[in-house]
Amino acid sequence: MKRYSGVVLVCVILATVLTATAAAEKAAALQEIELLWPNGAAGAKGDEDGDKPTLTIYLPSKEKATGAAVVICPGGGYGHLAMDHEGRQVAQWLNSLGVAGFILKYCHRNSGAGYGHPAPLQDAQRAIRMVRGGAKRWNIEPGRIGILGFSAGGHLASTAGTHFDKGKADAKDPIERVSCRPDFMVLVYPVISLSEWCAHSGSRRNLLGDNPDKKLVENLSSEKQVTAETPPTFLVHTYEDKGVPAENSIYFYLALRKAKVEAEMHIYEKGRHGFGLGKKTDAVSSWPVRCADWMRGRGLLERKKPEGKKK
Numbered sequence: 001m002k003r004y005s006g007v008v009l010v011c012v013i014l015a016t017v018l019t020a021t022a023a024a025e026k027a028a029a030l031q032e033i034e035l036l037w038p039n040g041a042a043g044a045k046g047d048e049d050g051d052k053p054t055l056t057i058y059l060p061s062k063e064k065a066t067g068a069a070v071v072i073c074p075g076g077g078y079g080h081l082a083m084d085h086e087g088r089q090v091a092q093w094l095n096s097l098g099v100a101g102f103i104l105k106y107c108h109r110n111s112g113a114g115y116g117h118p119a120p121l122q123d124a125q126r127a128i129r130m131v132r133g134g135a136k137r138w139n140i141e142p143g144r145i146g147i148l149g150f151s152a153g154g155h156l157a158s159t160a161g162t163h164f165d166k167g168k169a170d171a172k173d174p175i176e177r178v179s180c181r182p183d184f185m186v187l188v189y190p191v192i193s194l195s196e197w198c199a200h201s202g203s204r205r206n207l208l209g210d211n212p213d214k215k216l217v218e219n220l221s222s223e224k225q226v227t228a229e230t231p232p233t234f235l236v237h238t239y240e241d242k243g244v245p246a247e248n249s250i251y252f253y254l255a256l257r258k259a260k261v262e263a264e265m266h267i268y269e270k271g272r273h274g275f276g277l278g279k280k281t282d283a284v285s286s287w288p289v290r291c292a293d294w295m296r297g298r299g300l301l302e303r304k305k306p307e308g309k310k311k
Contacts, residue, residue, distance in 0.1 A: 003207020032057045036126045041107075043119060053123040055130060058091035058101040059138060066098035067141035068300040070186070071127045075274070077150025078108045078120065078206035081199050085276035086150040093277060097292055097301055100140055102131055106156065109206035117207050117220065124160040125180035129167070133178045144300055146184040146231070151244060151274065152203040155222065158252065161185045161233070162225035184298065185233040186291060189241055189273055192248035195221045200244050223248075226255035234294045237263040238288045243263030243273035 036053045037044070044051050059065070072299050074086040074093075081087070083103065092100030106123035107115035128145060135142040149157030164181040171177050191200045194208070194217050208216060216222060233256055237249040256263040269282035278285035295301050 010085035018187055034130070036123055036130065041119075041122070041126075044115030045115070045124070048112045050110075051107070052112075053107050053126075054105045055127055056087075056091070056103040056105070057138070058095055058103070060089075060095040060098045060100060062139065064095075064098040065100070065139050066144075066301050067100070067139065068144040068146070068271050068295070069100040069102060069131050069135075069138070069140045070094055070099055071124070071145070071147045071157075071182070072103045072129060073106065073124060073147065073153030073156045074103070075149070075153040075189075076108065077200065077202045078109050078116075078152045078310070079202070080108065081105060081153075081277075082150070082274070085247055085274075086153065087276055090148065093288055098303070099300070100131075100138055102127060116209060117216070120156050120207070121159050121163060124156050125164065126175070128160065128164075128182055129175050129178040132180075133175045146186065146300075147182040148186040148188070149190060150188045150276070152191050152200070153172055154187040154209075155192060155194075155203060155207075155220075157182075157185055158187055158192055158222035159220060159225075161231050162222050162227070177186075181229075182231050183296075184231050184300070186236075187233060187240070187249065187252070188236045188287070189244055189275075190248055190252070191244050192223050192252045193221045195224070196247070196251065196299070198245040198247040198251075223251040223255045226252070226259050226261065228259050228261065230256065230259060231261040232298065233264075234291050236264065236268075236284075236291070237265075238268045238271035238273075238275075238284060240270050241273045264290075266290055293306045 033054050033056050067279045072090050074083050076082050087103045091103055094101040104127045107119040131145050132142045147157040147160055157214045161182050166179045167177045191203045193199050194204045235249040237246040253263055268284040271281045275281050276290055
């Protein structure tokens with residue numbers, strides 16, 4: 001009897017391992033990496049990996065796909081990228097909602113030959129154009145493409161949401177003919193201002209150098225660039241955040257409200273800067289649920305209707 005039980009236990013363990021392996025292989029199969037600029041970005045200073053921005057693509061199953069997509073901008077003070085808890089984990093969470101996730105590896109001060117403005121913004125704009133231009137290929141609706149950013153990645157996302165164009169109709173590159181305006185934004189403990197007292201000095205220095213032009217600082221302080229065309233926005237911050245004070249989100253929210261742009265903001269009491277999805281923090285761990293509710297309320301989590309099916 002003991003021998004029989006042992007055999008059963010081994011079989012159960014083996015089946016579990018095989019199932020987990022198959023799931024991991026399936027997940028890996030859904031990921032691919034594409035260069036933003038296959039022929040090299042304008043302004044590229046070298047040919048190393050850090051000189052080549054990319055998109056890592058996480059697609060939900062076809063059965064679950066809603067047709068919505070999000071370009072993910074990890075934080076890192078424009079000096080590195082937190083690709084795991086502000087990248088991969090976020091893409092997996094989005095996939096669980098049926099949303100495609102595109103992790104942006106953008107150029108920054110310590111990547112390749114070293115980059116400041118305008119390289120990160122050009123990368124973010126290009127990423128949105130690529131996702132929208134490849135909508136049919138990735139089973140995405142071109143009018144349901146958002147951008148999500150953490151910390152300095154939140155600054156980059158907010159910059160993309162306040163500096164955009166409809167595309168360059170005469171461009172030789174078809175991707176450049178596509179609009180780079182995000183349809184919605186999710187900003188998590190974002191760096192917003194580069195000019196106010198609450199500005200994150202490290203992000204500003206890495207992006208603009210030690211003595212930036214005042215007009216450029218103003219232009220890249222997102223709370224001062226909001227218009228009625230800025231996309232609807234979901235904001236998350238904490239009172240406890242000392243690295244990037246909550247006033248960054250508050251100022252942006254007030255600017256959105258003044259411009260009559262729909263927005264939702266959650267400021268939690270506890271939670272230090274850099275909590276990602278908030279799995280290890282109490283109350284702030286609910287922000288992904290609140291965000292999903294917000295997306296659902298905007299119709300972004302409704303299943304995409306099969307082509308050819310009548311409404």
